[in-house]
Amino acid sequence: MLATLIVVFREVLEASLVVGIVMVATRGVPGRGRWILAGCAAGVLGAIVVAAFAGELASLVQGAGQELFNAGVLFAAVAMLGWHNIWMSRHGRELALDASRIGKEVLAGSRPMYALSLVCGIALLREGSEVVLFLYGIVVAGDSTLGGMVLGGALGVLAGLAVGAALYLGLLAIPMRYLFGATSILILLLAAGMASQGAAFLAAANILPSLGDSLWDTSSILAERSMAGQMLHVLAGYTARPEGIQLAFYLGTLLIIGTFMRLARAEPPADRPTRTPAVPEVR
Amino acid sequence: MNSSRVRLRVLALSSCIGLLAFSAHAADVEIPILIKDHHFVPSEVSAPAGERIKFVVKNEDSSPSEFESVDFHREKIVQPGHEITVFVGPLKAGTYEFFDDFHPDARGHLAVK
Numbered sequence: 001m002l003a004t005l006i007v008v009f010r011e012v013l014e015a016s017l018v019v020g021i022v023m024v025a026t027r028g029v030p031g032r033g034r035w036i037l038a039g040c041a042a043g044v045l046g047a048i049v050v051a052a053f054a055g056e057l058a059s060l061v062q063g064a065g066q067e068l069f070n071a072g073v074l075f076a077a078v079a080m081l082g083w084h085n086i087w088m089s090r091h092g093r094e095l096a097l098d099a100s101r102i103g104k105e106v107l108a109g110s111r112p113m114y115a116l117s118l119v120c121g122i123a124l125l126r127e128g129s130e131v132v133l134f135l136y137g138i139v140v141a142g143d144s145t146l147g148g149m150v151l152g153g154a155l156g157v158l159a160g161l162a163v164g165a166a167l168y169l170g171l172l173a174i175p176m177r178y179l180f181g182a183t184s185i186l187i188l189l190l191a192a193g194m195a196s197q198g199a200a201f202l203a204a205a206n207i208l209p210s211l212g213d214s215l216w217d218t219s220s221i222l223a224e225r226s227m228a229g230q231m232l233h234v235l236a237g238y239t240a241r242p243e244g245i246q247l248a249f250y251l252g253t254l255l256i257i258g259t260f261m262r263l264a265r266a267e268p269p270a271d272r273p274t275r276t277p278a279v280p281e282v283r
Numbered sequence: 284m285n286s287s288r289v290r291l292r293v294l295a296l297s298s299c300i301g302l303l304a305f306s307a308h309a310a311d312v313e314i315p316i317l318i319k320d321h322h323f324v325p326s327e328v329s330a331p332a333g334e335r336i337k338f339v340v341k342n343e344d345s346s347p348s349e350f351e352s353v354d355f356h357r358e359k360i361v362q363p364g365h366e367i368t369v370f371v372g373p374l375k376a377g378t379y380e381f382f383d384d385f386h387p388d389a390r391g392h393l394a395v396k
Contacts, residue, residue, distance in 0.1 A: 003387060010384075054347070055362040063368055066359055130349065133360060134385045137346030140363075141321075200356045206370040210335075213355065213374045224353045241354055 004152030005159070007134055010230065011127040012160025015043075017234045018123035020168040021190055022116045025084075025183040027172070029111060039117035043124025050125060051132035067205035070126065074198035077122045080115035081191035082257040085184055087112050090264040092180050163231075184261070186235070192253040193237020199249035211244025311337035311370070316391070318342040318350075318361060318383065326391035332376045336393075341366040349384035355393070358384065 019040065026032040050057065050069075057065045091111075131153075138149050174182050202208040219240035222229045232238035237250055312334045317324040321344060330336050340350045342361040351358040355371045374395045383389035 006387065007385060054360055055365060058360065058362060058365065058367060066367075130360070130384070133347045133349075137348075137385055141344065141346040204357050204359065204369050204371070210372060213372055214377065219354070239356065241356075243356065246356065 001148035001152040004135075004138065004149050005156040008131055008153050008156025009159045011131045011134075012157050013163050013230065014234050015123040015127040016160045016164025017167055017231060018190065019120050020164040020171070021183075021186050021235070022120055023168050024171040024174075024179075025187055026111075026113065026116060027179065029113065032113060035113040035117040036120055039120035040124050043121035044128055046121065046125040047128025047132055050129040051136065054129070054133060064205035064207070067201040067207075071198040071201040071205075073122045073125060074194045074201070077119045078191045078195045078198065078253060080112075080118050081187050081194070082253070082260070084112055084115045085187050085191075085257055086260045086264045087115075088180070088184060089261040092184075093265075167231075188254060188257055188261075189236040190234075191257060192250045193234070195253040196237045196239065196242070196246040196250040199245045200243070203243065203245050208245050211248060213243045214241040215244060215247060217241045311335045313337045313339060314393075315339045315341070316350075318344055318348050318389070320344065321348075321383065321386040322389050323381075323383070323391040326389075327394070328391065329394040329396060330372075330374070332395050333373045335373050336371040338369040338371060339366060340369065346385075348386060348389070350381065351384040352379060352381035352393075354379035354381075357381075 019036065022036060023032075026036070054066075057069055059065060061068055088111075135149060135153060139146070171182070171186075199208060203210045217240060222232070222238070222240065224230065224233055224238065224240045229238060229240065239246060242250075312330045314328050314330060314336060316328065316338060318340065338350070338357075340359075340361050342348050342363055342365055345363050347363060348361045349358055350361055350367065350369065352371075355374065357369050357371060359367050359369050361367050372395075374393075376395050379393040379395065381391050381393060
């Protein structure tokens with residue numbers, strides 16, 4: 001029961017932290033709940049499908065199917081996080097400056113919520129498929145009672161969700177005027193961490209070179225499997241003994257998304273919504 | 284056909300062949316591991332420093348496992364009865380732990396010398 005709890009907790013924690021960040025970043029966006037929920041639901045369905053075809057997936061592309069799939073969905077998430085940040089850089093100031101409620105809603109409505117919804121879906125897809133395979137394994141091996149498995153699994157899910165909720169509530173304490181800047185940084189770090197993980201998958205499949213191993217070793221200061229280490233790993237890509245290709249992808253992602261954010265901020269948006277609201281404002 | 288385009292194609296093709304030859308040349312140190320009764324057999328393995336390592340992990344149990352290492356950042360699911368390969372390194376000298384993420388009692392070490 002305890003083993004089930006711990007394994008499920010670890011997986012759920014990862015997904016729940018990602019969803020927590022997305023929820024903070026979309027604070028106050030109308031209809032965001034539906035988007036996030038839809039993403040999560042699609043992720044869970046996808047996880048079951050991926051788990052069911054795990055064997056077939058693994059044997060694709062001369063045995064590199066699993067790595068390519070993982071790297072692919074991670075890089076898709078990186079692209080979506082980057083696109084969201086760039087969009088926000090372009091329109092964020094307008095959102096803050098536009099005094100009219102309708103102007104704000106028009107802008108908020110065109111915000112790329114599908115991007116963050118997809119990120120939630122990918123997080124649940126990856127972690128969820130591992131949970132499904134793990135639980136399936138317990139049933140097959142019969143080394144735990146069904147009741148123990150269900151209880152351990154449920155407690156693991158709850159504990160994982162609780163940490164995600166705590167992160168969300170903690171970040172809500174950030175004053176509204178700093179929220180935009182703070183969430184941009186959180187999303188940027190999340191993207192860089194995912195890119196670094198994706199690079200490791202491609203190195204595992206021998207598609208990318210590792211470019212040096214253990215560039216540094218901070219495992220004695222903060223072990224990656226510790227609670228704090230794992231949280232930092234998910235949120236900011238903390239790696240105790242990184243390989244060169246991971247660092248290259250990490251820094252490259254920061255640089256590329258950061259540069260586009262800067263460019264987006266510099267030029268005035270062409271597609272700004274009309275100044276005169278379609279509906280007369282109530283005075 | 285435009286001659287510069289032909290040259291470009293030849294260049295692209297030859298660099299592809301070059302890359303293939305390169306990856307074929309880089310001989311790997313192969314480390315076979317069995318997963319049996321939720322344990323690694325053998326659980327202590329070694330490899331020379333500076334060589335790329337190819338883990339070949341076969342799962343002889345009836346339930347899925349996940350071959351994982353935080354130290355050399357690899358994770359790969361091994362379905363029952365299946366065999367997977369994972370490329371690692373080249374690594375520096377030191378000890379690297381690996382484990383089965385689905386059965387945390389299954390642990391092993393890679394000693395790189």
